[in-house]
Amino acid sequence: MYDSFEEDDGAGDEDSRVIVFGTRRNLEILFKCIMWFLDGTLKTAPHIFMQIFTILGLVVRSGADAEDPDTAVALPLVFALLPSKMEVHYTLVLQKVREAAERFRIRATSGPTKIMTDFELGIINAARAVFPEAVIRLCFFHLGQSSYRKVQHIGLQEQYNDPEDRSIKNAVHSLLALAFLPADRVLDAFDGLERVSPPSHRPFVPVLRGDLPACEVEQLRGDARRRAPHQ
Structure with missing residues (x-):
């Protein structure tokens, strides 16, 4: 046709x-x-x-x-x-x-x-x-998925899912929350989290640093959309 x-x-x-x-x-x-x-x-x-x-x-x-x-x-x-x-x-x-x-x-x-x-x-x-x-934006949901795959890849899955110790999970969630900061504050906040991370958490931090392209992250939840700049 x-x-x-x-x-x-x-x-x-x-x-x-x-x-x-x-x-x-x-x-x-x-x-x-x-x-x-x-x-x-x-x-x-x-x-x-x-x-x-x-x-x-x-x-x-x-x-x-x-x-x-x-x-x-x-x-x-x-x-x-x-x-x-x-x-x-x-x-x-x-x-x-x-x-x-x-x-x-x-x-x-x-x-x-x-x-x-x-x-x-x-x-x-x-x-x-x-x-x-075009401005490239990345989905926050997929950021979470990608980060969890990294947790599995470096052998932290068991600690991440430990109900008695949420330190790994909280550390990962803190890193993901950087997506909701103004873009000009992300790198300083990332460095701050890296400095205070205990040794058991540190294998994840450089992996995440090297895995994220310089794009904006945006969260979609139903019809509600929240912008979350990330670099």
Whole structure:
């Protein structure tokens, strides 16, 4: 159909095949959204692909205040089938979406002003490369998930879940709470927490320091949105 587009960039190689699906109408809606959400799902992907990658746009309800987050909803507008979690494939999807918008002569094809995603560096780098003018924001929920995986990785899971000693859990939560400080106070507060951390806690601190890209973190809870700058 003229109103739809499908981009297949596999060049006959199933191991590197990327397929992007969308419609002209969805692109028109997407490029009117100031905020996009980029999300990958592994469990429901067809067996010859690793994941379904979705681009959602924050759509304001008709007649509502564009500045009121309670009047907006995130709609899935573009879908892609990816063979990996490699940065090159995320970049390809975003490039194809931008090219399709230009081909359909959709207005405001400069792209979003804000992009929210999780802590996957491949997605973050791809978004920065294709839409360099957009502010990248990271989800606070995913920050918590990523931090807990680090706790498990360095062997602190048992101490973290100890009901008799919450010191590890409290230390991790204190570090996560830095996301809610003004950006210019985060590094000093981080250094302060690192200085007072007991030796048993310290393996986690440098891991977290090196794991966080310089982006803003934002918390989403239902329709309520709270900004949490982080660097």
